[in-house]
Amino acid sequence: MADKSEEERINDARAKKAGKQRPFPACPFLEALDLAKSLLEYGSGQPVRRISLFDHIGKSPESGTSRQWITNASKYGLTKGSYKAEHLELTPEGAKAVDEExxxxxxxxxxxxxxxxxxxxxxxxxxxxxxxxxxxxxxxxxxxxxxxxxxxxxxxxxxxxxxxxxxxxxxxxxxxxxxxxxxxxxxxTLPSGTPRQATPKPHPHSPSNLVTLEHASFENTCFYITPIGEDGSEQRKHSDLFLGSIIEPALEQFQLKVVRADNIDKPGFITRQIIDYLLRSRLVIADLSFHNPNVFYELAIRHAARLPVVQIIRAAERIPFDLNQVRTIKIDTTDIYSLVPRIATYQSEISNQVRRALEDPDSVDNPVSFFYPNFVARIDG
Structure with missing residues (x-):
């Protein structure tokens, strides 16, 4: 068999590389749209220096997250300019998408x-x-x-x-x-728009098999931070519903076992066990609903460790100021008739965020990592 020509080898390499790439942007459209909005706000529709724009936004222009953001906005056709470009600018269609006039x-x-x-x-x-x-x-x-x-x-x-x-x-x-x-x-339907929808058929979740700390496989564990409450309480019903109908189905494709604090079966100091899960689990999902102080305390520990987190909250509740810059999935629980049909959509939103958190754990962005990027290193040192 004759050796392939240089051109054939190049074409084979390109084809092989193309097969490994996503044939679509690596984030939902609205995330990429945020960059277009920032371009419009900062440059009034004119090309702007990439470094100056990210300084204005308050993000590092060289971080993996920022580079991916630029790449995705470009793939959606919102912006022109790569993550190495000196200038970024809106495309004509990108300008239309963000022009409030x-x-x-x-x-x-x-x-x-x-x-x-x-x-x-x-x-x-x-x-x-x-x-x-x-x-x-x-x-x-x-x-x-x-x-x-x-x-x-x-x-x-x-x-x-x-x-x-x-x-x-x-x-x-x-x-x-x-x-x-x-x-x-x-x-x-525009300009009046369509009403936002909201809330699932209650599928009471019976806590899965209790997990002992000795037998926990943290690499395959997602720890669910949530207000649990007493049996029969609104918080318990809420947590059971989210766990059984939305979170567990969303994580099936990742083969992650969801553990909640009441699943931990080990005599002793429960706070120590929870901290073990916070610092060792592959993923944490934090439910900010009800503004529970224990949830925020545990979330802060996970943030300080710069480990993957996905945040969710009931749509009717306000995201606290310190966390409103962190992407949070809002789940509308207004009524059962609108929530039930949307369960699959919420599952997909969570799956999407989980996938990105697991694929690039170093890109974890939260108030602690942003202002003190070497926080963990300082503690270890």
Whole structure:
């Protein structure tokens, strides 16, 4: 067999590399849109120096998180300029998406074009399912596979697609089920917009098998920080519902066992055991609902350790000032009729955030790590 030419080797290398890359941006659209908004605010629509922009935002321009943010905004077609570019600027469509002087209809049309129609993976999924109820997750994963999404990105593609649909208003609760609506239907509802929805069928969660500290496999553990309350209390019902109906299903694909404080079965000093879970678990999900002081105390420990955290809260509650810069998933629990159809969407939001936290744990961003990046090193030293 003859040796391949240099050109053939280069083409093979490119094809191999392409197969390992996501065929879609690595974050939901609204996260990338935040960069476009910052560009508009800081530069009034004109190109701006990348370093100056990030200094204004209060983030390091060279951090992995910032670089990924720039890359994703560019992939969505919101901005021009790579993470190495001297200047960043809005694209014409990106400018439309964030221009408050345009009508809500015009802005929404631009957003849909950037977030769905211009991303081939998402556009193909949208064209297949538009006009129907949100299909079973397995069906969506199969469809993503059929259109050529690499196996390792299938779950992420579906999660990001669903979150984008929800954020743009293309996923609406109609006739008691979440349905993927046409762009025309969405635009016809503007500028009044569609009401935000909210709350699941209570699936009382019975605490899973109790876990002893000796037998805990922290690498496969997600510790759930939540206000538990007494049996029958609102806090307990809330925690059971979120755990059994939203969090555990969202983590199934990651093969993580969720442990709550009342799952720990070991005589002795419970605070010490909780701290062990906070510092050793692969992931922590913190539920800020009810503004429980124990939750904030435990979250602060995890933040200080700069370990992966995903934050959630009931949509009706205010995120405390010190945490309002940290991305927090809001779950609307207003009424059962609107929450039940949206459970799958909330599961996808959590899965999306979990995946990113686990893939790049060094990018963990919180008030402690931002202002004192060497905090852990100082303690260890």
């Amino acid at each position: 345009l009508s809500e209809r015009e802005r929404t049309k631009a957003k849909v074009g950037l977030a769905i129609e211009n991303i081939d993976t998402f556009n193909q999924l949208y064209e297949k399912f538009v006009g129907n109820k949100l299909p079973a997750r397995a069906a969506m994963v199969d469809s993503a596979r059929d259109i050529g999404v690499p196996e390792k990105f299938l779950e992420e593609a579906v999660d990001t697609f669903i979150v984008n649909l929800r954020d743009l208003g293309l996923l609406q609760t109609l006739s008691g089920a979440e349905r993927i609506v046409t762009v025309e239907h969405l635009l016809d």
